Amino acid sequence: MKEKLSEDIMALRASKEFHDGDVVNLGVGIPNLCATFIPEGRNVMFESENGALGYGGIIMVDEFEKVEIQYIDAGGRYFLPKEGMSFFDMGDSFGLMRGGRLDITCLGAYQVSETGDMANWSIPGDTSIGIGGGMDLVYGAKRVIVLMEHVTKTGELRVLKECTYPLTGKECVNLLITDIAVIEPTKKGLVLKEYAPGWTAEEIQKLTEPKLILADDLKEVEL
């Protein structure tokens, strides 16, 4: 089997979308890794739903001594304080999203549809109602970037004509980065823009339910 992009490479590709001065919210999972790959010279301010903006790096397991209990992000990870960081209440945090001040959100998902719908909070058999901040993020962010594996561990398709899991938002995804492709949902359908090294459009199509439109400048993933 051909090699797929690692989670780090997917995160690196996503971080290319961040511009200097952007306010960015990173979801749990692969999106979290994006913070590690900010291009040099770009000052990106990370926002966390529980009420923090402009915080520093995430504390990794081998530097656990640095953990301060009052510096926690929405995903339950501890961060370092940073110059220019601010704290605010949860009402302001979600106001920031709805009010249009969040430039980018990167989220994980279970499924993305042909029209850019996404599902990321509930799987069949789960009795949780884990909506959390996802619906607010996809509604409020100017750009929604989804990072997910193209198919499930058991080979089921995740890029579908229609999502079969409960939706987080309709027609909200601006860019989908998977472990084999970069896809842009458009009014005409899903446009395949980039492919992982060694993959052909036909091979990606086989793992994608809706018909992919090939971008005029279709190319290998640029990092």
Next chain:
Amino acid sequence: MNKIIPSFEEAVADIPDGASIALNNWGLAGGPQNLILALREQGTKDLTIITQNFMYTPFPEEVVVMPFMLLPQMKKLIAGFFAAASRYAYTTNLPAEFVEMEKVLEKEVIGHGNFVARLQAGARGMGPFYSPVGIGTVVEEGREKRTFDGKEYILLTPLQPDFAFVRADKADKYGNLTYNGTCRCLNPVLAMAGKTTIVEVDELVEPGQLHPDEIVTPAAFVDRIVVNEPGARGSYEYTMKKLHEMLSIPEVRGAVIGQAKQMVKEEGDN
């Protein structure tokens, strides 16, 4: 004027069966741990608990006290996020009766933004209002929808809990409050929304010691204050110490620091 109550027991003594209580739960710090313990001790029943996150933790009760520990006393949950026990790999040791109680609990869960907006409306004395979030999802089911300027909205109702349990970093005896980092979170909203607001605070300072510009919650929103004994269970210092004790155990470090994948079951694990 002195809003200080000598004990947590006295601070919650008048909370009746059937009361609604709102409290912050995001991370280990910033939650009213001793107020929760006092309410559990009191055994008040049929509670409606209003909190942004209702979930289980891998931490023993000696480390942190969280709203889920009130489950046997609860009738209803209003939340932004509810994670069932079955979602977690580490909650297999949760008492079986909790899992059963969780199933029959009445739940109203509509996402974080709509949840906090309902509390903000309650805090400001507003009536029902329209939100754009949740359109096209299960959240819109059973709710009135209206279109303004070509855009769809759902009708939400305000939340004004009977009691708000607030956790603050510093307070003076008038009830002026400041917070610490992300422990702020829902606390200032709760302080405003509660019909009666009870504060658990780590440090009591003299009036005037807090600069008027640094006060986040003004005294008018606070009814009662109980001061945590430095280093005692539930205090900031205590929780910090317990957290670092957990972090010193290599096997659990990943989960404690929020970087262990096995914390939450993933798609295909069921």
